[in-house]
Amino acid sequence: xxxxxxxxxxxxxxxRTWLEANFPPSLKGKSGFxxxxxxxxxxxxxKAWTKAMGDKGWGVPTWPAQYGGGGxxxxxxxxxxxEMQRAGAWNPIGGMGTMMFGPTLLEYGNEAxxxxxxxxxxxxxxxxxxxxxxxGAGSDLAxxxxxxxxxxxxxxxxxxxxxxxxxxxxxxCFCLVRTDxxxxxxxxxxxxxxxxxxxxxxxxxxxxxxxxxxxETFFTDVKVPKENLVGPLNGGWTIAKRLLQHERSGxxxxxxxxxxxxMFGVSGSAPNLAKTYVGVDETGRIADADLRxxxxxxxxxxxxxxxxxxxxxxxxxxxxxxxxxxxxxxNAGTKIGQDxxxxxxxxxxxxxxxxxxxxxxxxxxxxxxxxxxxxxxTIFGGSQEIQNNIISKRILGLPDPVxxx
Amino acid sequence: MAVLTEEQSMLRDAxxxxxxxxxxxxxxxxxxxxxxxxxxxxAAFAEMAEMGWTGVIIPEEYGGSDFGYLSLGLILEETGRxxxxxxxxxxxxxxxxxxxxxxxxxxxxxxxxKIASGELVATLAIDEGPHHNPEKVALEARKSGSxxxxxxHKTFVLEGMAAGLYVVSARTSGKPGDKExxxxxxxxxxxxxxxxxxxxxxxxxxxxNVSFDNVEVGADAVLGEAxxxxxxxxxxxxxxxxxLAAEMLGAASxxxxxxxDYLKTRVQFGQVIGAFQxxxxxxxxxxxxxxxxxxxxxxxxxxxxxxxPDTAELVSLAKAKMGDTLHxxxxxxxxxxxxxxxxxxxxxxxxxxxxxxxxxxYGGQSYHRDRYARLNGY
Numbered sequence: 065x066x067x068x069x070x071x072x073x074x075x076x077x078x079x080r081t082w083l084e085a086n087f088p089p090s091l092k093g094k095s096g097f098x099x100x101x102x103x104x105x106x107x108x109x110x111k112a113w114t115k116a117m118g119d120k121g122w123g124v125p126t127w128p129a130q131y132g133g134g135g136x137x138x139x140x141x142x143x144x145x146x147e148m149q150r151a152g153a154w155n156p157i158g159g160m161g162t163m164m165f166g167p168t169l170l171e172y173g174n175e176a177x178x179x180x181x182x183x184x185x186x187x188x189x190x191x192x193x194x195x196x197x198x199x200g201a202g203s204d205l206a207x208x209x210x211x212x213x214x215x216x217x218x219x220x221x222x223x224x225x226x227x228x229x230x231x232x233x234x235x236x237c238f239c240l241v242r243t244d245x246x247x248x249x250x251x252x253x254x255x256x257x258x259x260x261x262x263x264x265x266x267x268x269x270x271x272x273x274x275x276x277x278x279x280e281t282f283f284t285d286v287k288v289p290k291e292n293l294v295g296p297l298n299g300g301w302t303i304a305k306r307l308l309q310h311e312r313s314g315x316x317x318x319x320x321x322x323x324x325x326x327m328f329g330v331s332g333s334a335p336n337l338a339k340t341y342v343g344v345d346e347t348g349r350i351a352d353a354d355l356r357x358x359x360x361x362x363x364x365x366x367x368x369x370x371x372x373x374x375x376x377x378x379x380x381x382x383x384x385x386x387x388x389x390x391x392x393x394x395n396a397g398t399k400i401g402q403d404x405x406x407x408x409x410x411x412x413x414x415x416x417x418x419x420x421x422x423x424x425x426x427x428x429x430x431x432x433x434x435x436x437x438x439x440x441x442t443i444f445g446g447s448q449e450i451q452n453n454i455i456s457k458r459i460l461g462l463p464d465p466v467x468x469x
Numbered sequence: 470m471a472v473l474t475e476e477q478s479m480l481r482d483a484x485x486x487x488x489x490x491x492x493x494x495x496x497x498x499x500x501x502x503x504x505x506x507x508x509x510x511x512a513a514f515a516e517m518a519e520m521g522w523t524g525v526i527i528p529e530e531y532g533g534s535d536f537g538y539l540s541l542g543l544i545l546e547e548t549g550r551x552x553x554x555x556x557x558x559x560x561x562x563x564x565x566x567x568x569x570x571x572x573x574x575x576x577x578x579x580x581x582x583k584i585a586s587g588e589l590v591a592t593l594a595i596d597e598g599p600h601h602n603p604e605k606v607a608l609e610a611r612k613s614g615s616x617x618x619x620x621x622h623k624t625f626v627l628e629g630m631a632a633g634l635y636v637v638s639a640r641t642s643g644k645p646g647d648k649e650x651x652x653x654x655x656x657x658x659x660x661x662x663x664x665x666x667x668x669x670x671x672x673x674x675x676x677x678n679v680s681f682d683n684v685e686v687g688a689d690a691v692l693g694e695a696x697x698x699x700x701x702x703x704x705x706x707x708x709x710x711x712x713l714a715a716e717m718l719g720a721a722s723x724x725x726x727x728x729x730d731y732l733k734t735r736v737q738f739g740q741v742i743g744a745f746q747x748x749x750x751x752x753x754x755x756x757x758x759x760x761x762x763x764x765x766x767x768x769x770x771x772x773x774x775x776x777x778p779d780t781a782e783l784v785s786l787a788k789a790k791m792g793d794t795l796h797x798x799x800x801x802x803x804x805x806x807x808x809x810x811x812x813x814x815x816x817x818x819x820x821x822x823x824x825x826x827x828x829x830x831y832g833g834q835s836y837h838r839d840r841y842a843r844l845n846g847y
Contacts, residue, residue, distance in 0.1 A: 335847035350847050357835070360842040364786050371764035375471070382472045389764070392757040455756055456749035460729060465746040 075140050079147040086116040092152035114156040118187030123157020124166065131170070132183030160229070161185035161192040165238045168307040172254075172295045181236075181256075195225040195239030195257065195281060196304065203450050205240070206249045206301060210283065212241035219243075219293070221257060221286040227444065231266045231279030234259045238307075244298050254300035256292040257283070273436035274419075311445050312394050334359045334404065338411045355411070362403050369396050391459050395451045398441040405435040471767040477540050483520065484547035491516065492553040494816050500554065501673040507631040508667075508675025509554040518587025523561040526708075527569065531581035538562075538708060539770040542715035549719025552816075552823055554674050556590045558716060559627040563709035564591030567636045567653065571693035571701045576655060580634060591634035593709065594623035594656075594679050595702065601832040603638065603702050606651050608681060610639035616687040617641075619654065619662075622680050627830065629677025630667050633658050636705075637681070641696050651699045653692040660684050672826035707784040710831045711769040714784075714791040717827050718759075718766045721795040724802045724820040725755050731806055748805060755798050762787075762794040782844050789837035792828040799824035 088109035117123045120134065125141040127133020136144065148154070166185045169177060184190040201208040210223025221241060228237070237257045244251030257264070263286035268276035295303050335350065338359060343351045350356040372389050379387040408431045409416045416431045418424030442448040456462040473481065492513055500510050517523060525541040527533025541562055548557060565584050568576055568591075583589035595603055608621025619639055626635070635656045643650030656663065662684035668676045693701040729752060732743030742748055769787035772780040799821045803810040810817040828834065 335842075335845065339847065348846075349842070356842055356847060357838055359847070360838040360845075361789075363845065364789060364838065364841055365761075367782075367786055368761040368765050368790050371768045372761050375764045375767070378472055379470070389760040392760050396757060396761060449750070452750040452753035453746075455753040456746075460749075460752055460756060462729075462732060462743040462749050462752065463741060464744065465749060466740060466744045 072139055072143055075136075076143050076147060079144050080151075082120070083147055083151045083153055086113070086120075087151055087153040088113055091154070094154065110156065114188050117156055118189070121186050123155055123188065124162055124186045127166065127170065127182065127186060131178050132186040157186065157188045159188075159191060160194055161190065164194065164307050164310045165192050167310050168238075168303060169294065171306065172303045176291065177256075177294060190235045191230065191233055193228045193231045193234035193237050193259070193279075193281075195228060195237045197227045198224060199226050203447050205304070206252065208240055208242060208252065210239070210241050211245070212243050212253060212255055212288065214243075215287075218290060219255065219288045221255070221263075221283045221288055223283055225281040225283075226269075226278075228266070228279045228281045229277060231259070231281050232268055232276075237281070238294075240300055240304055243300075247298070249301040250298050252300040252304070253297055254294040254303045255288055256294065257286060257288050261286050261288070263287075271437070272439070273433045275433075275437070277437075308446060334362060334407050334411060337408060341411050341413060341415070359407060359411075362400070362407055365396075365403065366400050369393075369400055372396070388459055391451075391455050394445065395442075395448050398438075398448070401441060402438050405431070405438045409435050470763070471539065471771065473543070476536060477543060480525075480536065480540055481543040481547065484522070484544040487516070487520065488547045488551045488553055492548070493551050494819065497552045497554055497673075497819065498816075506667065508628070508673060509556065509631070511631075513553070514555045514557075515587055517555060517557060518585075522557060523587045524585035526562060527565055527581050527585045531577055532585035533581070537774040538711060539767070539774055542712060542766070542770040545712050545715040546719035546722075549716035550723040552720065552819055556592070556628040556631060556675075558709065558712050559592040560584055560590045560632070561587075562712040563593050563627075563705065564634065564636050566708040567593065567692060567701070567705045568655075570704055571653060573689075575689065576692065580655070589633050590628055590631045591636065592626055592628045592632040593705070594626045594629070594635040595638045595706075596624050596626075597622060598624060601830070601836055603706060604648055604651070604699065605645045606638050606640045607645045608637065608639045610641050610652055610654065612641075613685065616685060616690070617654070619656065619681040619684040619686060622678065624678050625668065625830075626665075626677050626679050628675045629665055629679055630675050635663075635679065636692065638698060638702055648699050650696050651702065652695045653698040653702060654686055654690045655692050656681070656684060656686060656690060660686070670826060671822040673822070674826065703781065706831055707769075707781055708773055710784050710788045710837075711766070711773055713827060713831055714766045714787040715770065717791045717795045717824075718763060720820055720823060720827070721759060721762070721791070721798045724795075724798045724817075724824075725759060727816065728752075728755075728798075728802045728805050735807075742805075751801060751805075755794075755801060758790075758794040758797060762790045765790045782841060785832075785837040785841045785844065788832060789834045789841065792834040792837070795824045796828060796834075 090109050091113055121127065121129060121132050122134045122144060125134035125136040125144050126138065129135030134141070162185060166182060169181060173181070181190070185192070196205060198208050198210055210221065210225060212219040212221045223241070225239065231237070235258070237259050239255050239257050240252050241255045242251055243253040259266070263284040265282040265284070267280045269278050269280055270276050271278065338350045338355060342355060345351045350359065373393065376387040376389045376393070412428055412431055415424065415428055418428050418432060420429065446454070453465065457464065496510065496513065521534055522544050524533030525536045525544065526538060528535050545558060548555065561584060565581065568580050572580070580589065580591065584591055597605060597607055608619065608623065610617040610619050619637065621639070623637065626632070635658060637654045637656050639652055639654055640650055641652040658665070662682040663679065664682065665677045665679045668678060670676050732748055732752060733741055735742045765783070765787040769780070769783040772783045777783070802817045803821055806815065806817050809815050832840070
């Protein structure tokens with residue numbers, strides 16, 4: 065790619081010209097992945113746009129160019145984002161590969177692994193899923209049992225994983241496996257498994273909200289090439305922790321000032337919904353004073369969260385180092401999302417409990433599904449209890465908790 | 470912590486050093502035990518004035534440094550940490566704001582330099598009952614000759630015994646609860662007909678009830694516009710509330726730090742109690758709330774300095790969130806200290822008492838939640 069020598073204006077002009085030439089106008093202002101799902105994978109414009117961004121590496125703008133990334137510095141990436149917004153363009157490259165696995169592999173993978181996998185992620189050619197949790201290893205992730213035995217020229221994997229998001233569509237799985245049964249954390253390795261290999265079986269799990277975003281994955285005598293081990297043998301736990309940091313920073317919704325809780329798809333503001341469903345008093349205020357007060361408290365929580373998200377950005381940009389406030393963002397953000405869902409349901413009354421059918425608006429149906437689905441947010445990516453453990457230990461310097469055994 | 474200018478960093482560091490060395494909690498305790506009639510130590514306040522703290526928001530032409538509200542908030546945060554009692558909030562922030570925002574040139578010249586030097590203590594006399602409600606004004610101001618006659622009562626006036634000047638909200642038309650018809654007056658504490666009675670409150674600060682018995686004032690005592698005083702008063706109160714929230718942030722931060730230290734040192738069942746997860750998660754909750762509240766307090770002070778259009782909302786947010794947080798932390802400070810936290814010899818009780826008094830001043834959490842809803846149209 066061209067060397068812009070730090071000249072942002074030149075880069076801005078280049079980005080603008082390229083976007084004009086490559087972004088299909090028919091996709092302008094569409095809502096990214098939601099649109100891809102609606103349009104289907106065969107939509108010609110989506111395909112062309114995905115290929116253009118993949119070839120350019122701009123779906124992962126700051127990843128190194130030698131592996132298929134954009135090779136941009138932070139300022140250039142910001143300019144690209146501004147220009148994409150200006151053009152109404154959105155990033156078609158996404159998923160677990162870009163958010164969690166790619167950054168981790170760039171840090172811990174060997175040269176051959178980076179050559180093999182990073183470019184495919186940058187081009188959206190390979191879909192990745194995460195094989196961490198097991199039926200018997202949830203919050204206590206390091207107690208996982210899925211084992212990989214050394215068979216000389218390959219590893220033989222046996223065991224099962226659960227909550228594999230998108231497992232039914234994935235091509236590859238980044239997986240934690242036990243390679244030493246005599247140690248806990250130091251007996252775990254980080255292995256890449258082909259989901260199309262013989263012996264891999266995926267069963268979708270139906271959740272309380274009705275959909276099946278997660279799967280159970282079974283490995284029976286699955287042969288995995290030796291070169292698919294990332295990092296040292298029995299050194300997988302360190303890599304897993306790093307990957308979870310990438311996951312959490314994506315989950316809090318803290319970066320963008322979205323305010324947490326926007327993730328559940330209920331867009332109408334609680335005060336306006338309440339005015340519609342509950343009614344107003346003679347002065348135009350929400351008629352139910354108790355509900356009104358709780359809506360105000362919720363709105364204030366949301367505002368406080370947004371202000372804190374902005375503060376962490378400002379503080380990390382100044383020379384104060386990483387802000388201690390970042391540690392609270394997952395718990396604070398997910399709580400606000402769940403509170404909003406509960407309030408929405410309460411405001412809608414029975415009308416907010418419809419499961420399906422034309423007696424309910426799509427917003428009402430979404431309210432109940434979002435409320436149920438959102439219960440997962442304080443469980444996955446490190447439950448709220450695990451987050452509190454992390455704050456206690458890392459930030460507050462309290463000792464490891466007392467265990468009963 | 471907000472990103473500070475060099476001036477602000479120096480100011481905060483100076484405040485931290487002075488409060489830790491010259492005004493630790495033991496100084497507050499000593500003042501309380503001595504039964505100091507004013508509810509603060511005048512010698513300590515004179516030192517604060519000497520360092521320029523009483524002039525931080527006052528324009529340079531009137532003897533201040535005009536450093537702004539975030540700067541004064543940083544000082545109040547430090548004084549809050551050690552429970553330092555002084556008229557810094559009521560006089561150098563609240564009453565000074567009233568005169569800066571609403572005063573004529575003559576009023577500014579007459580009072581601001583004296584407030585900046587610490588020579589004069591001024592304060593807001595606005596509430597008339599146990600709950601903050603700036604619209605509920607019954608104290609009457611009748612036209613008489615070229616001036617007015619004030620008649621009525623004000624309650625829970627902060628530094629009411631020390632004040633030489635009151636900023637009084639009075640009704641010049643309408644009835645209690647009306648937004649129209651409120652006028653602010655500047656009334657000397659030694660004017661004929663003014664009497665005051667000290668209130669002994671749990672937090673041992675200098676509050677008083679003040680009576681105005683047919684007090685005659687001239688037309689030049691009106692602050693701002695007659696009958697339109699509520700708009701001005703709300704702006705003044707928002708400054709006072711943000712300043713008080715900063716003080717509360719300091720108190721809550723210190724109460725938390727002391728409690729966290731105790732969790733790391735107190736041994737029961739053969740281990741420090743901070744190893745118990747039941748306490749760890751409550752500590753993590755306090756830390757989370759403190760971080761969220763800090764963002765609100767800093768945003769409110771910054772909004773005032775920037776003249777931001779959403780200042781009122783941010784101030785109610787800050788006062789309510791900070792009130793909830795200090796409420797929690799002060800309760801947990803006692804609970805987590807156990808029996809020792811119930812003793813008068815320990816500081817936990819001092820923070821608990823100050824917490825509730827600060828929560829109630831200039832509007833408690835439910836007042837500000839309701840105000841936040843009103844400001845947002847619901």
